[in-house]
Amino acid sequence: MTASTANNRQIQGLNEEALRVQGIGEQRMLLSLATPALLAVVAVVFIPVGWLFYLSFVGADGQFSLEHYAKMIEYKSYARTFVTTFQVSILTTLICILIGYPLAYFLAMLPARVAGFFMLAVLLPFWTSLLVRTYAWLVLLQKKGILNDFAMSIGLWETPLKLVHNMTGTLIGMAHIMLPFLVLPLYGSMRKIDRDLMQAAANLGASPAQAFRQVYFPLSLSGMVAGSLIVFVLCLGFYVTPAVLGGGRVVMVSTQITAILENQYDWGAASALGVVLLVATLVILFAATRLLKLDTALFGKH
């Protein structure tokens, strides 16, 4: 009796320690796989950003100072830069939603193989240099550009429209470049919507419009919010397109930073702008995730 209990106890703990060590070893292996990426993130993100953060608090005399931030409040041009930046970002995001939602819906309705072909058309611009695409828009949109020439030759308008070197040109170019970032996550979330759900809605008496509004749209919302956030955040720090197509009239934070560095070589002021933009972006992202949770509460989980 006692012998068998002792024997049982022995069997209970059999190889326990060795199995635990093996488990920990596997976890360490996984961690070591992620180490290079983690080091790279520290090296290329945290260190430079930390350095810029530090610089923004160093005055002309080399002492701690808030002068760069004080300047931003003092001069109206800084405020205007931020307003323009958010204006361009919000408008670009809205244009992308207006164009991208129907496009993603169209792609999601196609059989997967056909959709893949059309997806190429969405992704193709990705394979061309950003600069090339931006200058292509310049060629198309400028005063004696292809669009104006054509429209005037068929009599749509008589004097050339100002389509570039202003807000219009910037928005056209930005929307074109940002569109895939909205369409891809949106298309992904639409593909995941079970087609039976639309059939069920119809079967229960919903007209196609009602089924879309009450079932499809709420379920595609998560993809739309994700895509919109990506587009919006990318727009905030965008440089090339506003610089080329804005023609100096659309001053965004990124263009302002370049100007400060080129004209004044003032790292502190440039860093302060960068820090404010970064903080503003984080605040917006935080607010958006809170809002997203609000959405899940309103529309349920999916």
Next chain:
Amino acid sequence: MSSQNDQQSPPTATALPIHIQGLTKRYGSMYALDTVDLEVKSGEFLTLLGPSGSGKTTLLMAIAGFNRPDAGSIRFGDDEVILTPPHRRNVGMVFQSYALFPHMTVAENVAFPLKLRGIDAAEAAERVAAALDTVQLGHLGEREIDQLSGGQRQRVALARAFVFKPRILLMDEPLSALDKKLREQMQIELKHLHEQLGVTTVYVTHDQREALTMSDRIAVINHGRLAQIGTPREIYNQPANAFVADFIGESTVLPLERDSAGRLCFADQVISEATAEKVGEYSLVMRPERLFVTDGERNDSDQSIVFSGVVREFVFQGETAFALMSISDQYEIAFRFSTDANSSQNILRPGDPVSLGLNRSDLIIIPREDNA
């Protein structure tokens, strides 16, 4: 679903018959439905049974309005609906995937068809509660869909399909995702629910046992055509052809020959005298459980016929044992008998000689189809 007052409650919906004529649906050169004629009687539980790809789901989807047939007529009562879009057909449907809206609670899902019909909130809430009570989910109205088990989702889908009192209810393999125990329980519950609602029900399944359990009538479908339609007993006891005999239940099919008098025979036994005037070739179908082990003597009485051979296989399967008997190494007959704990006499070893009897009333004779 099986509370005591079920029997008293009157049918909540007026049932409608479904008349289907010449329904044809082609995919390329393949006929998914080949001029199908089908009458579903008012208030009956009709099952469309067939293997996958037989066209049974295509037929159900055509009734629901989700696919456009190439030709034919579908009438609900007197109304032709072949051109009516699905959202105006007013039929309830339970999908194989349940198709519950993941962004709505249980109660919102069930209220969905009521809201679309403009039923005011108070009445809608009452009917949602009643429907959820009927499927025994009265306490789960506020749950999110992803918090439910498979069986609970199935019940929500069901409640949503009948809450708006449709006169026709369609179900597309609604139990196929459930485990065996729950599936068998739900079969009985669905049957009771059908009795309670009195609604004309068309049910699709590939599970013959499910079809036999639940249906008033079964329509067996194969290659886009109706192979046979009848009550479960008719389908099982008098299959019209080899496909039905093989698809429903287990069976052994033996070829029959004619003797000089034109009677149908197997080996040297006269199987049937009555079919002498019929031309063509016939087969004998035997159900394994209708065969019984007899004491060796081969004496064909008026009541039964006897086959003799040797045991080829013997498998214990729990409630029954299954065995194969081989007749002169040419034919194999499957048979089955119930087991008990100490049934030493029921243990057969391969190689043992055995005789099997079959009552003449259990004989099934079908036309032979070489291409079946």
